[in-house]
Amino acid sequence: MKAISLEHFPYFNDDRPLQQLNRLVEIKADLMPHQVAVATGCSLDEAMGILLLLFNSSLVEALLLVYHNDHLDAPPILARNILDGPPLLPFTCDICQNEIKHRDELSYDFLFKKASNIQFIA
Amino acid sequence: MGIDAFVLRYELDGHHFASQFLISPDFDVGTLKNISWDLGMPRNKLKNQLAEQIASELQFASYQQGRAIQMIIDHLIGRSKGWVSLKTGQIPKLPTCANPRELILGRGEEQWYGPISCSTDVEGAWYIRPVFLDHYEIPEDSSEVDIFQIRWLCFARVEGGTISLHWRGFSYAGRRQVAKRGSSQFPYWEYIPALFEEIERLTDARVDYANLHDLMLNDLWDRYRENLTYDWIDRRIRAESSGVSLSAHAGVVYEIEAGGILNLARTIRTSVQEELRTRYESDLPEPSRFDEVILKTLIKEYGTLSYEFSLESAGEVIFRAHSYFGLKPRSKSRDSFPHLNLHIRYCPDLQQLRFVLDHLRMERQSDESYKPRTLPLF
Numbered sequence: 001m002k003a004i005s006l007e008h009f010p011y012f013n014d015d016r017p018l019q020q021l022n023r024l025v026e027i028k029a030d031l032m033p034h035q036v037a038v039a040t041g042c043s044l045d046e047a048m049g050i051l052l053l054l055f056n057s058s059l060v061e062a063l064l065l066v067y068h069n070d071h072l073d074a075p076p077i078l079a080r081n082i083l084d085g086p087p088l089l090p091f092t093c094d095i096c097q098n099e100i101k102h103r104d105e106l107s108y109d110f111l112f113k114k115a116s117n118i119q120f121i122a
Numbered sequence: 123m124g125i126d127a128f129v130l131r132y133e134l135d136g137h138h139f140a141s142q143f144l145i146s147p148d149f150d151v152g153t154l155k156n157i158s159w160d161l162g163m164p165r166n167k168l169k170n171q172l173a174e175q176i177a178s179e180l181q182f183a184s185y186q187q188g189r190a191i192q193m194i195i196d197h198l199i200g201r202s203k204g205w206v207s208l209k210t211g212q213i214p215k216l217p218t219c220a221n222p223r224e225l226i227l228g229r230g231e232e233q234w235y236g237p238i239s240c241s242t243d244v245e246g247a248w249y250i251r252p253v254f255l256d257h258y259e260i261p262e263d264s265s266e267v268d269i270f271q272i273r274w275l276c277f278a279r280v281e282g283g284t285i286s287l288h289w290r291g292f293s294y295a296g297r298r299q300v301a302k303r304g305s306s307q308f309p310y311w312e313y314i315p316a317l318f319e320e321i322e323r324l325t326d327a328r329v330d331y332a333n334l335h336d337l338m339l340n341d342l343w344d345r346y347r348e349n350l351t352y353d354w355i356d357r358r359i360r361a362e363s364s365g366v367s368l369s370a371h372a373g374v375v376y377e378i379e380a381g382g383i384l385n386l387a388r389t390i391r392t393s394v395q396e397e398l399r400t401r402y403e404s405d406l407p408e409p410s411r412f413d414e415v416i417l418k419t420l421i422k423e424y425g426t427l428s429y430e431f432s433l434e435s436a437g438e439v440i441f442r443a444h445s446y447f448g449l450k451p452r453s454k455s456r457d458s459f460p461h462l463n464l465h466i467r468y469c470p471d472l473q474q475l476r477f478v479l480d481h482l483r484m485e486r487q488s489d490e491s492y493k494p495r496t497l498p499l500f
Contacts, residue, residue, distance in 0.1 A: 024423060032362065034449035035425040041336035044449050072455045107453040 001117045002059055009050060011042045013122050021050070021120050030113040031060075050120075051112045055082075060112040067107045068093045068100065079111065125305065126292040129257060130271045135228045137180035143226065144173035144194070147292070148275065153197050160193045180227065191223045199240045199248050199277060202471040207314055207461035208286040209322075210482060211329030216247050216280060219324070225250060229273055234324060237280070243472055249278040251317055255308075257294050258301035267301050274308070278321045284479060285321060285329055287314055288471065291463075311458050332482055334460045335447040338429060339422055341481055342441075346433055356383060357430035358444065359421055387416040427457050432468070439468035441477050 006012040012021065017040040024031070024039045036047035054060040066078035066087060074095050078087055086108065090101045100106065128146035144154060154172035155165040163175050179190035222235040229252070236249035255272045277288040292308050295301035322329060347354045391413050395406040406412060421429065427449060432442035448460035462478070464471045 027423070032425055034427065034447070035363070035423070037449055038335050038339060038426050038447065039423045041333070041340045043333060044451065067453065069454050072453060072457075104454075107450070107455075109450060109452075 001119050002057070003119050003121050004053065004057065004059070006050065006120050006122060009042075009046055011046055012040075012120065017041060018120060018122055025114065025118050025120070028114070030111055032065075032109060032111055034109075048110070051110070054112065054118065059116045059118055060114055063111040063113065065109045065111055067109070068095065068098075069105050069107055070096060070098065072107065076109070082110065125257070125272075125294050126290070127257075127272045127274060127294060127308070130229060130254075130273055137177045137227070139228055140180050140194075140226050141173050141177035144176055145170055148198065148290070149173070150201070153201050157193050157197050160197075161190060191226050194226055195222050195238060196241050198275075199238060199250075200242045202464075202466035203277065203288040203290050204464055204466050204471060205289045205291055205310065205461065206286050206464060206471060206475060207318070207459060208284055208332050208475075208478070208482075209318060209327075209329035210284050210332055211327060212283055213280055213285060213325050213327040213329065215326050217324045219249060222250055225252060225275075229254075234278070234321065236278075243279070246279040246281045249280070249321065251276045251278065251320070253313060253317075255294070255296060257296065258298050259295065260301055267298050276313070276317050278317075279475075280325065281479075283329070284482075285318070285325070285327060286475060287317060287321075289314070309454075311456050312454070314461070315459050331448060331460045332478075334445050334462070335426070335449065337478070337481060338431075338445050338447075339426070341484075342433070345481075351435060352440075353432075353434040355432045355434070356417065356421070357432060357442075358428075359383060359426050359430070360428045361424050361426045363425040383417065383420060384413070387413045387420060390416050430463075432465070439465075441474050442468050443474060 006018070006021075012018045020040045021036065024036065028035070031051065033044055033047040033051055036042065036050060037044045040047070042050075051060065051062075055062045062082035064078075064080045064082045064084070064086065065076035066080065067076050068074070070093075077093050077095055080087065086103070086106070089103065090099050092099050126147045128143060128148050132142065134142060143149075149157075151169045151172070154169060154176065157176055158165045158167075158172055161176065161179060165172070167175070176190060176194065179186050181187070216237050217234075219234040219236050220231075222238055224230045225235060232252060232254060234249045234251050237247040238249070240246065240248055253274045253276060255274060257270045257272045259268045259270065260266070261268060272292075272294060274289070274292075279286045279288060289310060291310060293305040294308055295305050296308070300306050321327070343354075346352045391406070391409060394412070395409060398404045398406055426447070428444060428446040430442075430444035433440045442465040444463040444465075446456050446459075446461050446463070448458060450457035451459065462474075464474050
């Protein structure tokens with residue numbers, strides 16, 4: 001079990017959000033930033049900061065999820081290693097079979113997959 | 123053609139324009155009746171008749187014209203809009219912008235109008251911002267596509283350390299291809315953030331979006347959900363949850379209606395209950411308690427993007443809204459910024475807004491000492 005200090009995240013100085021966060025990482029194999037934000041009440045920036053902290057500590061693997069803006073409620077069309085960056089254009093969407101030519105046809109989000117057991121401390 | 127927005131079909135100005143504006147969906151029959159009442163006119167008329175009689179007061183520059191314009195603007199602002207987004211922080215000034223009478227007697231320009239005092243909201247200072255949108259229509263007797271403009275109005279309300287933007291939604295054909303298929307939802311998410319930036323520049327505001335997910339799922343949840351004086355009713359959730367595998371299907375946005383999510387919770391609880399009984403000869407105490415635990419887990423820990431619930435007391439709706447948490451700021455979608463779709467049929471939007479603001483104030487540590495000076499109506 002790896003202990004990670006959240007001293008630079010004042011929101012988690014309180015017991016309750018800290019407990020909520022620890023509960024979440026205990027039961028979830030992977031996390032998206034909005035899941036952390038909703039479960040703890042922190043901002044999206046704080047959630048992303050915590051997840052990047054874990055990534056920097058090699059405790060999670062990070063994926064870049066790529067969505068096609070024509071159907072945002074559908075699953076992401078690609079899941080890439082975050083270090084590989086966005087996909088090269090053009091390419092064909094697997095869901096609608098349309099060719100994607102411009103960056104503004106795409107949206108992005110992140111998925112962090114747990115590689116170790118994690119315990120956050122204040 | 124029946125779209126719920128003001129389509130500028132004719133080149134008009136003066137009281138002729140006003141008549142078309144009053145007939146448009148920006149005013150409902152009830153609002154026109156109230157305006158007529160305030161102007162001492164008969165109310166038992168059809169919408170177009172009400173619009174004509176009100177517009178007739180605007181024919182000539184006079185005291186009556188000024189008074190009628192004042193009433194129209196007052197009711198235009200006072201009418202519940204349904205959609206709202208809010209930011210909190212510090213708002214040092216209330217600028218004087220364009221005269222809103224231009225919006226009654228003509229189409230106006232894409233700029234802010236106000237500040238305006240509203241008789242039913244003495245604490246807020248209001249501004250109005252028109253946005254002009256292309257709208258494509260195919261006449262019944264033709265295959266040609268006609269292009270009109272829609273004048274959509276966005277309303278800004280400033281009170282203390284809060285700026286809220288209010289608007290009515292609608293469906294329209296914003297592109298030629300859409301006109302051939304029908305209509306699509308007006309993509310307000312492409313406009314509201316930019317309109318916030320404008321009003322913030324004008325007011326020198328330093329504000330941030332209200333944290334709606336913390337407000338709804340922690341603050342209000344803890345205060346009201348298990349308080350027997352209130353009825354908290356889950357209505358709908360939209361969520362995106364990560365999967366277990368590394369596949370491209372890791373995120374799926376799913377939407378569950380009220381009955382669906384409760385049924386899901388009960389199904390899970392029933393399975394656990396059955397397993398305890400058959401394998402361990404043990405009963406689950408307080409099954410409804412466990413339904414609530416599962417429900418809470420689904421709503422709070424499964425990546426909710428938006429959530430709708432209603433809060434009632436003694437049969438009266440205090441709050442009912444679908445809250446979009448804005449947790450996908452980089453997406454070109456309704457999840458890109460925090461906002462609320464208020465169910466105004468049950469409770470006026472300003473009343474629900476005050477409920478939200480009261481609870482935000484309990485959490486916030488902003489400077490509340492500045493209160494904007496409201497100016498008399500034009």
